[in-house]
Amino acid sequence: xxxxxxxxxxxxxSRHALDIALDLSPGKNNSFQGExxxxxxxxxxxxxxxxxxxLLRAIQLHxxxxxxxxxVTVNYGGRVKSEAFDILVRPTCTNRxxxxxxxxxxxxxxxxxxxxxxxxxxxxxxxxxxxxMPLVPSPNxxxxxxxxxxxxxxxxxxxxxxxxxxxxxMDPPQAQTDSETxxxxxxxxxxxxxxxxxxxxxDIFFPRIFVRRPVFVPAGTISITTYIHASQEELAQxxxxxLLARASGNRYHKGYFDHSGELWGADGTLxxxxxxxxxxxx
Amino acid sequence: xxxxxxxxxxxxxSRHALDIALDLSPGKNNSFQGExxxxxxxxxxxxxxxxxxxLLRAIQLHxxxxxxxxxVTVNYGGRVKSEAFDILVRPTCTNRxxxxxxxxxxxxxxxxxxxxxxxxxxxxxxxxxxxxMPLVPSPNxxxxxxxxxxxxxxxxxxxxxxxxxxxxxMDPPQAQTDSETxxxxxxxxxxxxxxxxxxxxxDIFFPRIFVRRPVFVPAGTISITTYIHASQEELAQxxxxxLLARASGNRYHKGYFDHSGELWGADGTLxxxxxxxxxxxx
Numbered sequence: 001x002x003x004x005x006x007x008x009x010x011x012x013x014s015r016h017a018l019d020i021a022l023d024l025s026p027g028k029n030n031s032f033q034g035e036x037x038x039x040x041x042x043x044x045x046x047x048x049x050x051x052x053x054x055l056l057r058a059i060q061l062h063x064x065x066x067x068x069x070x071x072v073t074v075n076y077g078g079r080v081k082s083e084a085f086d087i088l089v090r091p092t093c094t095n096r097x098x099x100x101x102x103x104x105x106x107x108x109x110x111x112x113x114x115x116x117x118x119x120x121x122x123x124x125x126x127x128x129x130x131x132x133m134p135l136v137p138s139p140n141x142x143x144x145x146x147x148x149x150x151x152x153x154x155x156x157x158x159x160x161x162x163x164x165x166x167x168x169x170m171d172p173p174q175a176q177t178d179s180e181t182x183x184x185x186x187x188x189x190x191x192x193x194x195x196x197x198x199x200x201x202x203d204i205f206f207p208r209i210f211v212r213r214p215v216f217v218p219a220g221t222i223s224i225t226t227y228i229h230a231s232q233e234e235l236a237q238x239x240x241x242x243l244l245a246r247a248s249g250n251r252y253h254k255g256y257f258d259h260s261g262e263l264w265g266a267d268g269t270l271x272x273x274x275x276x277x278x279x280x281x282x
Numbered sequence: 283x284x285x286x287x288x289x290x291x292x293x294x295x296s297r298h299a300l301d302i303a304l305d306l307s308p309g310k311n312n313s314f315q316g317e318x319x320x321x322x323x324x325x326x327x328x329x330x331x332x333x334x335x336x337l338l339r340a341i342q343l344h345x346x347x348x349x350x351x352x353x354v355t356v357n358y359g360g361r362v363k364s365e366a367f368d369i370l371v372r373p374t375c376t377n378r379x380x381x382x383x384x385x386x387x388x389x390x391x392x393x394x395x396x397x398x399x400x401x402x403x404x405x406x407x408x409x410x411x412x413x414x415m416p417l418v419p420s421p422n423x424x425x426x427x428x429x430x431x432x433x434x435x436x437x438x439x440x441x442x443x444x445x446x447x448x449x450x451x452m453d454p455p456q457a458q459t460d461s462e463t464x465x466x467x468x469x470x471x472x473x474x475x476x477x478x479x480x481x482x483x484x485d486i487f488f489p490r491i492f493v494r495r496p497v498f499v500p501a502g503t504i505s506i507t508t509y510i511h512a513s514q515e516e517l518a519q520x521x522x523x524x525l526l527a528r529a530s531g532n533r534y535h536k537g538y539f540d541h542s543g544e545l546w547g548a549d550g551t552l553x554x555x556x557x558x559x560x561x562x563x564x
Contacts, residue, residue, distance in 0.1 A: 070538050071505040071559045073355040075398050077375030077382035092386070092393040093359030097537075098504065098561070100359035102384060102396055104374065111374040114384055114398055116357050118504050118559070122536035125564055126495065130461060131532045179412060213408065222380065222400050223353040225507040227540040227559045229533045250413040250544070251511045251552040254404035255379075256352050258509040258555055260542055262532070270533040273540055275557050277353045277400070277509045279380070282407055 016191050017156055018200065021050050022057050024087065032058045032087045036080065040153045045080040045112075047153035048221045049203030053196040055103045055115050058087040060195070066099040067121040068232055069195050073225040078112030080105065097121045122231050133264040136162045139184035139242040157204065158188040160242070166210050173214030179259070180248035181211060190240035195228065198235065201243065201263060202226040202274035208249035208259045209280050219280040222256075230271040238265050247274075255279055298473050299438055300482065303332050304339045306369065314340045314369045318362065322435045327362040327394075329435035330503045331485030335478040337385045337397050340369040342477070348381040349403040350514055351477050355507040360394030362387065379403045404513050415546040418444045421466035421524040439486065440470040442524070448492050455496030461541070462530035463493060472522035477510065480517065483525060483545060484508040484556035490531035490541045491562050501562035504538075512553040520547050529556075537561055 017039045024032040034054060036046035052074040059065055085107035093100040098120035105113035142160035164181030167173055185204050187197060207219040230238075247261030256279055263272045299321045306314040316336060318328035334356040341347055367389035375382040380402035387395035424442035446463030449455055467486050469479060489501040512520075529543030538561055545554045 071357070073398060073505070073507060075353070075382050075400060077380070077400075078377065092396050095360065098359070100357050100393075100396060102386075104384075111382075114374050114382060116355060116396055116398055116505075118357060118359075120504075120538065120561070122538070125534075125537045125562060126491075126499075127535050128494070129533045129535075130459075130494075130530070177412075209408075212410070212412075222402075223355070223398075223507075223509075225355060225505075225557060227505075227532075227557070229535045229538070229540070231536065248412070250509075250555050251411045252407075253409050253411075253511045254513065255407045256402065256404070256511070258511070260555065260557070273532050273542070273557070275507060275509070275542070275555070279402070280407060 016189065018187055018191060018197060022054055022196055024054065024058055024061060027086065030062055032061060033084055034087065035084045038082065038152060039156060042151050042153055044220065047203065048076055048224065049200035050153065051080060051105065051113055052203060052224060053200035055087060055105065055113070056117065056199045057196050058089045058103065059101050059117055059119065062089055064091050065119065066094060067119045069117060069228050070120045071118040071225070071227050072115065072199060073223065074113060074115035075223045076113055076221055078110055080112050081107060097123065129270050131262065131270055133244060133268045134182055134246060136182050136244065142184065156188055158186050160184040164211050166206065167212065167214040168210065168216065170214065175214060176212050179208035179211040180246065181205060182244065182246050184242040185245050186240060186242045192240050193235050193238045195235065198228065198230065198263065198272055199226060201245070202272055204245050205247040205259065205261060207278050207280065208247065208257060209252060212249070217280050217282045219278055221276050221278050224274065224276040226272050226274040228272045234269060234271065241266050243271065255281065298471065300469055300473060300479060304336055304478055306336065306340055306343060309368060312344055314343060315366055316369065317366045320364065320434060321438060324433050324435055326502065329485065330358055330506065331482035332435065333362060333387065333395055334485060334506060335482035337369060337387065337395070338399065338481045339478050340371045340385065341383050341399055341401065344371055346373050347401060348376060349401045351399060351510050352402045353400040353507070353509050354397065354481060355505065356395060356397035357505045358395055358503055360392055362394050363389060379405065411552050413544065413552055415526060415550045416464055416528060418464050418526065424466065438470055440468050442466040446493050448488065449494065449496040450492065450498065452496065457496055458494050461490035461493040462528065463487060464526065464528050466524040467527050468522060468524045474522050475517050475520045477517065480510065480512065480545065480554055481508060484554055486527050487529040487541065487543060489560050489562065490529065491534060491539060494531070499562050499564045501560055503558050503560050506556065506558040508554050508556040510554045516551060516553065523548050525553065537563065
């Protein structure tokens with residue numbers, strides 16, 4: 001990684017904004033204290049991806065942690081305020097090769113975020129990738145999305161949309177029948193991908209309803225589940241290259257919709273699949 | 283529902299095996315006690331779907347429950363023994379229209395199963411189904427899967443496979459490059475679908491690796507996430523009709539694979555999407 005002067009915020013200009021946002025201090029009883037800096041703010045509270053990454057980081061820092069993340073679910077129930085919070089992570093079941101966790105983010109007597117995770121040691125076994133990466137032009141052939149005027153966290157990513165951008169940004173704005181988005185993404189400034197960065201990136205997709213409808217309505221993720229296929233070695237091979245992100249919605253019903261998506265290495269490796277359910281109004 | 287004499291087990295022949303398996307007794311501090319009868323046994327411990335449904339049922343029985351299930355994640359960490367267990371469900375965050383839960387199944391001092399759920403009141407809003415049901419022959423045109431010799435829980439379902447059956451059952455057995463399965467399923471004997479039955483059914487898919495490879499290897503779900511789109515009214519409309527279930531694997535890597543799938547009403551309504559990550563050996 002090349003440190004640049006583009007790092008937007010944080011109290012230490014020599015560190016990447018993502019690393020600053022992931023900082024945690026150890027507390028009592030294997031709890032961790034932290035906060036999300038305004039660099040990763042969303043409309044209401046912080047970007048969901050950074051909260052998910054911070055919960056994952058808490059497990060990674062826990063002295064009993066075993067192996068690498070396989071499955072992470074994070075539920076967003078209440079607003080996380082711009083102040084310090086506690087993260088409690090608890091191993092509920094540890095086997096020879098896998099370990100299950102429950103996670104809670106506590107702030108001012110409330111529990112706005114919860115989650116669960118499975119960690120495991122990967123072992124040699126029959127392997128195959130059944131799903132294939134869509135073919136799209138390389139990131140250098142696509143314009144970098146402008147982040148001026150958007151919510152703060154977006155500026156931490158270099159996003160190059162191939163298809164499926166916001167219906168409101170079309171000229172003229174018009175409803176779409178398909179919400180599939182294909183985009184390249186990497187941290188901005190670029191940073192080698194690791195599990196926490198991958199987890200954060202799995203929430204990169206703006207709500208699918210904004211691809212379908214040319215109107216702005218309140219919307220937000222209420223639960224995200226990411227399955228991580230990448231091993232530590234595979235992530236290291238990605239270095240700071242762009243990942244291809246794809247997502248499409250399934251059903252929008254009375255205030256809740258879900259989408260399913262993938263994060264691919266530029267070499268075609270399926271690094272993670274990710275699913276979420278989102279509330280929306282109107 | 284027509285009660286029949288086909289109910290296979292349980293201490294009350296007038297009740298459906300699923301209802302018996304979902305029984306819970308209220309205990310102290312909003313905990314619930316129950317067990318899984320041998321009718322729903324799998325190779326190791328009970329069928330994952332019945333455990334997920336039983337956790338969901340505990341929330342439904344909780345006096346503070348609000349609304350209908352939207353998202354349910356269940357993590358399988360350890361073996362659930364053939365004896366009584368406690369289910370603890372705890373509302374972590376309650377808003378005007380939604381409620382988040384953490385769930386633990388405790389047995390003999392261990393926590394073999396955990397999970398989380400989001401419940402909510404659905405409200406009128408723009409709605410659309412973006413994903414469309416695959417076209418397949420009606421269930422009556424397909425043979426009913428024989429359940430003799432299979433693990434016990436399968437006999438509680440009437441399964442009619444259209445495509446993507448076990449590679450081992452092919453003549454001759456041969457490896458496949460695609461793990462997609464399309465099958466019709468309903469409870470056996472038939473029973474009106476409700477949220478718990480839908481949750482149980484979302485784990486109906488045998489491990490995708492058995493579609494791909496004509497060998498038997500140890501395999502089991504470690505985490506399942508189901509997003510429920512169906513409202514109470516939509517489920518009531520399904521009555522005891524067959525649902526179409528579709529799933530396909532994404533990547534199999536060093537002992538863990540994931541699949542994504544859907545459960546559809548015969549009328550084409552997307553009732554639920556479901557995702558899981560599965561461990562396997564060799």
